[in-house]
Amino acid sequence: MTHKPLKILLKSEQDTANLAHRLSRHLAPGDVVLLIGEIGAGKSFFARSIIQFSQDIAEDVPSPTYTLVQTYTTRIGEIWHADLYRLGATDEIIELGLTEAFQDAICLVEWPAILGTLTPRDALTLTFKTMPDPNHRQLEMNWSGPSWDDRLAGFDQAALDGSPQNGC
Ligand SMILES: Nc1ncnc2c1ncn2[C@@H]1O[C@H](COP(=O)(O)OP(=O)(O)O)[C@@H](O)[C@H]1O
Ligand SMILES: [Mg+2]
Secondary structure (H helix, E strand, O other): OEOOOEEEEEOOHHHHHHHHHHHHOOOOOOOEEEEEOOOOOOHHHHHHHHHHHHOOOOOOOOOOOOOOEEEEEEOOEEEEEEEOOOOOOOHHHHHOOHHHHHHHOEEEEEOHHHHHHHOOOOOEEEEEEEOOOOOOEEEEEEEEOOHHHHHOOOOOHHHHHOOOOOOO
16 A cells, blocks of 8 residues: 655755755665656655765765666665666666666666656655755655655655754
């Protein structure tokens, strides 16, 4: 059963970074986070925030637009940041090793629609929408399967609005 979507208004980049920080504390290898939204919606910003919060030594986090995948060794496990926008065919998903990474790594996947039937059933889906205010983003979180219920129990607008500016 799909959980009722959780909707959060992110009023600044800092809000988005805070949410990424919160989520990163609940991520472990085997988790897949699907990032949906138009170009400029904030998918890469969110993924980059998760990766940077999880690194002991800060590394550059380039967009995987051309490389399709960038991998990082972090405190919380290996992170795969994928951007499937330019992927030609579904076969390439297996060639990239992504289906294996879904089991063994934390996978943050932009433009996941091409995954089709390869989409992990227990993935967390985050949909970002731009708003009239250029600094605002409407975020919708969806998931199915019980593994996210407890982890996301504390995620709501009030908790985010109460986040200290340093993201802790
Ligand atoms: N609240 C916000 N959350 C995320 N990004 C924001 C926000 N407000 C402004 N931005 C800006 O929007 C842009 C999002 O770009 P990016 O993350 O590359 O988008 P995408 O990967 O979805 O194409 C960045 O320049 C970021 O600084
Ligand atoms: Mg992007």
